[in-house]
Ligand SMILES: [Zn+2]
């Protein structure tokens with residue numbers, strides 16, 4: 001029997017754990033398979049794969065790509081990718097630059113409301129090469145502007161607040177084509193998070209499938225059980241593979257535990273059946 005989690009983060013993006021600690025956690029949670037899917041970087045995958053040798057855990061190489069679709073930010077998972085693929089690496093390099101530019105603008109906005117040297121401080125929290133809004137949130141908490149990450153986002157980082165800067169991320173078709181070029185499977189991450197109308201969601205799926213995308217993350221720690229049913233139905237209707245991931249970040253206060261999420265509803269065709277893994281997880 002396999003026990004699989006297809007969505008997790010490390011310090012290479014905005015997670016709290018090193019790749020080694022993440023694999024140790026996967027072992028503790030008795031997972032057989034874990035996809036390491038940092039935002040816009042695969043910097044932790046080789047280390048995680050190395051750390052998993054001799055454990056019962058198999059690391060699935062992955063990435064979570066930031067996409068701008070019709071002015072909205074959408075996350076697309078690339079699962080089972082070749083981390084040495086030049087096209088994918090080149091695409092991610094472009095996104096790293098977008099992130100760098102965005103960080104400068106966020107810092108400017110935050111300085112105006114009295115945050116001290118946000119760009120310098122954020123670098124002490126970002127352990128990898130990539131700066132995320134979660135890292136800025138840590139700066140604001142440290143300087144006493146808020147008590148927790150959720151509060152910082154609400155007060156400072158979204159909806160025209162001082163540090164709200166929309167990234168100009170990868171076009172949907174580009175992200176999917178990089179993943180496909182790297183031999184991977186593209187999956188729309190946590191679809192409930194985008195708060196799309198049914199019509200917009202169907203439009204997103206249409207564009208995604210036209211680009212070569214194949215999967216929908218049906219089970220996510222950010223989905224309610226009702227949403228899991230809705231997306232399971234949708235995956236079946238749209239003839240998409242279904243995925244299951246905790247989106248574990250290892251951050252304090254995050255209730256989601258690695259691998260501890262619902263099983264895929266039986267009607268779904270799991271994405272891992274494409275990789276020759278048995279189709280019924282524990
Ligand atoms: Zn995401």
Ligand SMILES: [Zn+2]
Pocket residue numbers: 007008009037064247
């Ligand atoms: Zn994620």
